[in-house]
Amino acid sequence: MFAGRILALAAVLATALGVAPAGFRGSAYAPARTASLDTLRIRAELAARGRGSRALGAVVPGYFSSRGLPPVQGRITVTDSGLVFRSVEGSVTTLPLVGPVRETAGRRWRPSTVSLAYMDETGGRPVYVFRVDAGVFETEVPGALLHVAAHPVWLDSLGTIGSLGDRPLVDAGDSVALWRTVRAIARSPYADSLYALFGHPRRAIGLIGRRGRSAGRLGEYVGSRDSLALDPGRMTGKAQLRHTLAHELGHRWQNRAPSQVAALWRGIRPIRDPKRYGYAHLSEHQAEAIAFAVGFLQTAASRRGTAAESLELLDHYELLVPGTRTMVRYLALQPLYNAHPLRMLLTTGVE
Numbered sequence: 001m002f003a004g005r006i007l008a009l010a011a012v013l014a015t016a017l018g019v020a021p022a023g024f025r026g027s028a029y030a031p032a033r034t035a036s037l038d039t040l041r042i043r044a045e046l047a048a049r050g051r052g053s054r055a056l057g058a059v060v061p062g063y064f065s066s067r068g069l070p071p072v073q074g075r076i077t078v079t080d081s082g083l084v085f086r087s088v089e090g091s092v093t094t095l096p097l098v099g100p101v102r103e104t105a106g107r108r109w110r111p112s113t114v115s116l117a118y119m120d121e122t123g124g125r126p127v128y129v130f131r132v133d134a135g136v137f138e139t140e141v142p143g144a145l146l147h148v149a150a151h152p153v154w155l156d157s158l159g160t161i162g163s164l165g166d167r168p169l170v171d172a173g174d175s176v177a178l179w180r181t182v183r184a185i186a187r188s189p190y191a192d193s194l195y196a197l198f199g200h201p202r203r204a205i206g207l208i209g210r211r212g213r214s215a216g217r218l219g220e221y222v223g224s225r226d227s228l229a230l231d232p233g234r235m236t237g238k239a240q241l242r243h244t245l246a247h248e249l250g251h252r253w254q255n256r257a258p259s260q261v262a263a264l265w266r267g268i269r270p271i272r273d274p275k276r277y278g279y280a281h282l283s284e285h286q287a288e289a290i291a292f293a294v295g296f297l298q299t300a301a302s303r304r305g306t307a308a309e310s311l312e313l314l315d316h317y318e319l320l321v322p323g324t325r326t327m328v329r330y331l332a333l334q335p336l337y338n339a340h341p342l343r344m345l346l347t348t349g350v351e
Contacts, residue, residue, distance in 0.1 A: 055143075055144035058144035059076070060077075060141065062075070063137070063313075064085050064135060064136075065138075066093070068288075069243055071138065072091075073087065078144045078145075082094045082095055082097050083113075083114070083132060095133040096133055097113060097148065097158060109156045113131075114130055115149050117136060118273065120272065122269075127319060128140070128146070129320075130142070130145050130149065136273065138319060168233060168234065169232050169233075169240070183205075185241055190245075191245060194246055194249045197253075197334055199249075206227070213234070216234075218244045219248040221249070243295060246295065247290070248287070250288075250290030265323065271321060276288075278321065288321050289327050290327050292327070293317075293328040295317075296313070296317050296324065296328050314328060
């Protein structure tokens, strides 16, 4: 069935990426059946009872998505100075566990930075999605995170490290560095791979203007001018720069082939998390799925592990941004990915 659906999809969508109806102009949760937040809160409180501060030192495996980027596999360790996420590749990120002291009715307390956003059961088993600082962490074995999310009393005695934040990729006041960064990404092999998929904008990639910055945009594609602009001064690293470029060139594909993207999008469920970019906004949701798909194909081509492990990773991409799997399967049909290690499996279901 899997192979038949993919081959049928390929036949229907055999037109070139650049074909579009004349005159088209682009533009710059509903939850699945699941427990209510009240029910989830009761579960968290029950999980917290009788455990005291034994959550300290606990390790929770899962996938961390920082600042809207695709999820990374790893594990979170609960410590008295914060949540320590260590990825399977060895990178380490420390996140605050509590916020600054607050006082309510004469009682001093510290708010937890961990909260249960929702639980998803579409894959046949529950996956818990927690908000942790400027990101989300998804896991099937929530354990200590449920305990912390219920705000046990011992949290109020901890010190505050606050959000460590991320250093900006480029000093927003250094125009030379901003232009150098934009030109470098525009001429990079990574950008060339995106141009091979979505085409090259007619105008050179530039910097976002004052209006775009005031609106908080990291990137902007204007279909009427076929132009793309970025704001590396507000980005936290190269991963965000690459993701933003893929997202904006995804808008170029939407602009130039709307019927094709619409055909691919049939049956895709909405983003569930109201705080994730693209929630309740079809165009942005599609562009995020496109960027997630590019990110997955890049990651899967270089990661160690089995094909089954890569497909499991794809499930976690799909959980956060539905439609990613569909975009991955379609993009894997393109010549750019002829030598991709998962191409046959993604397009025919055969290794």
